[in-house]
Amino acid sequence: MVSSGALPDPSFLFAQALSGLTAAMFLFLIAAGLSLIFGVLRVLNFSHGSFYMLGAYLAYQVVQWAATTPGRFWWATIGAALGIAALGGVVERLLLRHLYAKEELYQLLFTYALVLILGDVAKKLWGTGQLSVSRPPGLTGAVELFGTRLPYYNLFILLLGPAIALAFWIVLHRTRTGRFIRAAALDREMLGALGVNVTGLYTGVFVIGSFLAGLGGALVTPVKTIVPGMDVEIIVEAFIVVVIGGLGSFWGTFLGSIVYGQVLSFGILIFPRFSIFSVFALMAMMLIVRPWGLLGRPLR
Amino acid sequence: MIARLARVPWGPVVMVAALFVPALGSRFYTFVATDVVIMGLFAVSLNLLIGYTGLVSFGHAAYFGIGAYTTGILMKKLGVPFVLAFPAAGLGAGLAALVFGFFCVRLTKIYFAMLTLAFAQIVWAICFKWNDVTGGEQGMPEIPYPALDWMQRLPFFGDFRASDHFYLVTVVLVALCFWVLRRIVGSPFGRLLTTIRENPERAEFIGVSVRRYELIAFVIAGIFAGLAGGLFGIFNRGVFPDFAYWTKSSEVLIMTLLGGMGSFWGPAVGALVLLVLNQQITSYTEYWPFVLGTVLIVILFAFPGGIVGALAAGVTRLRMRHA
Numbered sequence: 316m317v318s319s320g321a322l323p324d325p326s327f328l329f330a331q332a333l334s335g336l337t338a339a340m341f342l343f344l345i346a347a348g349l350s351l352i353f354g355v356l357r358v359l360n361f362s363h364g365s366f367y368m369l370g371a372y373l374a375y376q377v378v379q380w381a382a383t384t385p386g387r388f389w390w391a392t393i394g395a396a397l398g399i400a401a402l403g404g405v406v407e408r409l410l411l412r413h414l415y416a417k418e419e420l421y422q423l424l425f426t427y428a429l430v431l432i433l434g435d436v437a438k439k440l441w442g443t444g445q446l447s448v449s450r451p452p453g454l455t456g457a458v459e460l461f462g463t464r465l466p467y468y469n470l471f472i473l474l475l476g477p478a479i480a481l482a483f484w485i486v487l488h489r490t491r492t493g494r495f496i497r498a499a500a501l502d503r504e505m506l507g508a509l510g511v512n513v514t515g516l517y518t519g520v521f522v523i524g525s526f527l528a529g530l531g532g533a534l535v536t537p538v539k540t541i542v543p544g545m546d547v548e549i550i551v552e553a554f555i556v557v558v559i560g561g562l563g564s565f566w567g568t569f570l571g572s573i574v575y576g577q578v579l580s581f582g583i584l585i586f587p588r589f590s591i592f593s594v595f596a597l598m599a600m601m602l603i604v605r606p607w608g609l610l611g612r613p614l615r
Numbered sequence: 616m617i618a619r620l621a622r623v624p625w626g627p628v629v630m631v632a633a634l635f636v637p638a639l640g641s642r643f644y645t646f647v648a649t650d651v652v653i654m655g656l657f658a659v660s661l662n663l664l665i666g667y668t669g670l671v672s673f674g675h676a677a678y679f680g681i682g683a684y685t686t687g688i689l690m691k692k693l694g695v696p697f698v699l700a701f702p703a704a705g706l707g708a709g710l711a712a713l714v715f716g717f718f719c720v721r722l723t724k725i726y727f728a729m730l731t732l733a734f735a736q737i738v739w740a741i742c743f744k745w746n747d748v749t750g751g752e753q754g755m756p757e758i759p760y761p762a763l764d765w766m767q768r769l770p771f772f773g774d775f776r777a778s779d780h781f782y783l784v785t786v787v788l789v790a791l792c793f794w795v796l797r798r799i800v801g802s803p804f805g806r807l808l809t810t811i812r813e814n815p816e817r818a819e820f821i822g823v824s825v826r827r828y829e830l831i832a833f834v835i836a837g838i839f840a841g842l843a844g845g846l847f848g849i850f851n852r853g854v855f856p857d858f859a860y861w862t863k864s865s866e867v868l869i870m871t872l873l874g875g876m877g878s879f880w881g882p883a884v885g886a887l888v889l890l891v892l893n894q895q896i897t898s899y900t901e902y903w904p905f906v907l908g909t910v911l912i913v914i915l916f917a918f919p920g921g922i923v924g925a926l927a928a929g930v931t932r933l934r935m936r937h938a
Contacts, residue, residue: 359725413916419725420671424872425915427865431908439902547862551736558729592740599733603718606726 326462331580333460337469337538339576340476344531345549346556346568347483348524354500354563355520358411358422362429364550366403366525369433370395370532371541372441378448378536388451388537395533396526403525407518415517430546438543448536468537475534479527480569487565496520500563555598561611570609626797626880630790637779647894649782651887653847656789658870658882659796660839665868666876667800668832669812670720673728673864674735675840677715678708680742680859682841683848684749687758690849697761701788701845708841709834711738716833720826732861739859754855758848785846792839793883799835800879808832869907873914875921884922 349363377391384390406429414422449455454467487493498506499516507513539545552575557563560571575594582593607613636648657679664670682704689700715734722730742749749755763780775783799805807828811818815825848854857863874885892910897903918925 357725359728410912410916417919419728420665420868420872421915421919423671423673423728424865424868424911427869428908428911428915431904431911435902435905435908551861554729554732558733562725592737592744595733595736595740599718599730599737602722602726602730602733606722606730 329461330463331584332577333463333465333469333473335576335580336573337472337576338579339572340472341531341535342549342552342556342575343476343569343572344479344527344534346553346560346572347480347565348527348531349550349553350557350560350563350565350568351496351527352521352524353557354565355496355503356415356517357419358415358426359419359554360524361423361426361550362406362433363426363524363528363553364546364548365430365433365437366399366528367532367535367549368437368541368543368546369402370399370529371536371539371545372437372446372532373398373529374533374536375441375446375448375541386451388448391448392530392533396530399529399532400522400526403528404518404522406525407521411521412514412517430550434543434546437546441541443543445540445542447540450537472534472538476572480566484565492519552594555594557608558598559601559608561608564608564611567608567610574609626793627790630786630793633786634783637775637782642776642778645776645779645782647890649778649785649850651890652782652785652789653843653850654867654870654886654890655883656792657840657843657847658867658874658886659793659879660836660843661867662871662876662879662882663796663800663808663832663836663839665871666878666881667805667812668808668829669815670829670833671724671728672719672731672833672836673861673868674731674733675836675867676859676861676863677731677735677738678712678837678840679844679847679863679867680735680738680854680856681711682708682844683854683858684742684755684844685841686845687755687848687854688748690761691755691758697849701761701842704845705838705842708844709838712834712837712841713830716830716837720829720833732864735859735861735864739856739861742856742859749856750854752856754853754857756853758851758853760849781849785850788842788846792842796835796839797879804828804831869911871921873910873921875923875925875927877920878923878927881921881923888922 345363345367348366349360352358352360352363373395374388374391377394378387381387381390411422411425414425450466450468454471457464457466458470459465485493487497495506495511495516496519498511499513499520503513506516556571556575557568558571559574560567560569574597578594578597579591586593601608633648633652637645657675661672661675664672664675685707686697686700686704689695689703690697695703715731719727719730719734743752745751760777760781761784763777763784766775766780766783800808807818807823811823811825811828818828819825844858847858870885870889871882872885873889874883874887875881889907892906893903896906900906914921920928
């Protein structure tokens, strides 16, 4: 409980809000891909968290290899995102595609099988210890903001999140491919009947989603240690975010991330022991009241 | 030959045979058998939802966990005898299933799965954080065995160890649960559940209150998952928050799929195969999840009907050849 009577220091509240917002931007990167894949393919992708984890490990690996190269962190980030995108493409092409015609349970369990397999592959390749990547040079300092120390790297993430959201929105709403993606989310059969290559589009969407997961995983390495189990942890968080925002809704995911980040970071102040409880309760409440989330549309 | 084999009442035969596992004299066999019998009940209870009613629950571990904690707390902290603490597991889990299910059955498909997941995670979070009652992250070790001294006076079974005696009680109780479940799915009520799975709209048209039937099925499945959990906590000599975590829910889903959702005993067969495989494989590699994931993919792509589905198809083919 907050100490009785006196309001907490405003700069402390600000710091709390900022940390929630930073967490939200990372989550957005992960959840955006999850939501996009669900919106178009109608597959709830449990392995999205595993792609995120592999992105982190891959980034770590590239940083190790490129020990002295300038800008190695950025190369590692791009490399990891592209690597995971390629992995996503292979998985969709070779396996997932053959399950579209089956019940949802089969797709769900398939992506869960990937969680099991990829988790062990990561353990085999990188061990079970904690790994970390140092912040990229140039972003190691911190800026003073209303009495709060905000590391440059966090500031970078706070700016990158909305930038990616915007870029994503432009692709979805201002390009031909984006139009196809939105159309596929609404009525894939009609789109196919109009002569659009829906199969290829699905692969593309899965690749983009995986790219975002890998990118998120690589970018999180300077602020979080890389450990086995981060896959299972993040996927549940990402589920909460997309449920709050609306499964398949793009801005909903953005909003959902921010709500989640704030609930978690202030929930700790109000119920220190039950903040994790509060986010699941929020998820359940949202599903009961508005199953399609804040900004989503009811599914038909 | 095959036709005659198919007519054997395999359920009762296997359950009676199971009573003689301790006679093999190996602590290890009894251990695995107890695990299989309890998880078999857990998986069959889930199949009432998935296989019979067509509801894919991703949070069935919640009721397993609630049952385990109910029995555990009653027996360890309050000294309640097993005779009362065991049914209490079903009662507690059933009540939770009634409350959660009330909301869940209002949703369909993926949203249903997500809400069951959310409720299960709430249960997990409570178990994980409520230190005073549940023991929090550390769980609650040293759940006592039920008082089974009277079994020592039994002929033949009397000389066994305490864990063997608990195993015998487990087999009898689980056999009773199976019998009740079997009666339920064979009843007109059970047939209606199948109707709902096949076509909810049509079921609604012929005057079936789909939601109410789904809720009843949800509660029954919760009760039996709770009973399985109550037994498991004692068997495991402790109750831990993991019992309600979503990975536990997926574990029992995999058992159900592996054995086959299309038959009553399928999920129990799945539990047997998965747990025995686990014992075999973990003795020479730590990468059990990798093996499990691979098995799962093979099942999904090659044997969507699970082991029992594949066997049934094989039997039919053989019969066709002989006919």
